[in-house]
Amino acid sequence: MNKYEQLKLENQLCFPLYVCSKEIIRKYKPFLSKINLTYTQYLVMMVLWENDKINLKTLGEKLFLDSGTLTPVLIKLEQKGYVKRQKNKIDERNLIVEITKNGSLLKEQAKNIPKSLSQCIPISNEDAYNLYIILNKILKNINKEKDTSLID
Amino acid sequence: MNKYEQLKLENQLCFPLYVCSKEIIRKYKPFLSKINLTYTQYLVMMVLWENDKINLKTLGEKLFLDSGTLTPVLIKLEQKGYVKRQKNKIDERNLIVEITKNGSLLKEQAKNIPKSLSQCIPISNEDAYNLYIILNKILKNINKEKDTSLID
DNA sequence: AGTAATTAAATTGTGTACAATTTAATTAGA
DNA sequence: TCTAATTAAATTGTACACAATTTAATTACT
Secondary structure, X not given: OOOOHHHOHHHOOHHHHHHHHHHHHHHHHHHHHHOOOOHHHXXXXXHHHHOOEEEHHHHHHHHOOOHXXXXXXXXXXXXXXXXXXXXXXXXXXXXXXXXXXXXXXXXXXXXXXXXXXHOOOOOOHHHHHHHHHHHHHHHHHOOOHHHHHHHX | XXXXXXXXXXXXXXXXXXXXXXXHHHHHHHHHHHOOOOHHHHHHHHHHHHOOEEEHHHHHHHHOOOHHHHHHHHHHHHHOXXXXXXXXXXXXXXXXXXXXXXXXXXXXXXXOHHHHHHOOOOOOHHHHHHHHHHHHHHHHHHOOHHHHHHHO
């Protein structure tokens, strides 16, 4: 085994992760375009379907996205009439994102998307379960070094 | 279990895939910036470190990227002096991408990146192995429906 | 109270990603 | 052989994604 073995594309772990992510998001497109959403917009709506109101910072922490990404996405969702954006009266640095009636109605139209998608992804139930567990384990720890740096 | 259960963010499989992919690519940045590459550029270079020459179409198939993405990436790599782009004399529709001497020298500087990265990702060897297997299984089959549609 | 430090969004600039279209070259078919 | 169909890149337009900076509001400190 030569010293460059780990540089081969086929030995990468991140590469198939990156490709699977992109390819699965691509599979969402025909379903999401029916309700006029992109994948990122869909993620925001999923959060709002669970919590009517949320501030941008908290939303960003849930979705692992910053204001640089979310601000334009939220402006578009507002233009589509699915969310409302307003400053927090108590602390005007905070932006409160609130779902509208039309935004809530969209949930009904979206409810079968997860099942439709699962039929597009070639994976056994067992693999899907293991994948889910492993990925969430990674996510739980991926940015932990920030915490330890506070201790040092 | 209500009819919207599968719409919850925490029940998604694609979302943690998408986040892990992004977060791991972010971990690459400090290492890649030392050799003046982005992650996408690094993927191209990994292919070229294995094959000195490749045409754009084949490169795109390996990386799951199209000419719309690769053309500007290759132009940047050419400006950095790591690749050369030239038309195939036999069939001028084909673009041949060839690694330069400087591009080859970069391999030596990159050889420890995989190990550095693996130390940044909080995952056991067993989970990493299983993840690798599952993701590659998905990739192998993800765009197969194109083939079956040819049969129908 | 008044200034400094901190915080949260928005903005700016760079770099993908990809669908759709265009351009140019090659191949297939009448 | 000449035209139609096909192929491969490049181009165009839209939408993230994120680092870095800016702006505005709040909090901490003297």
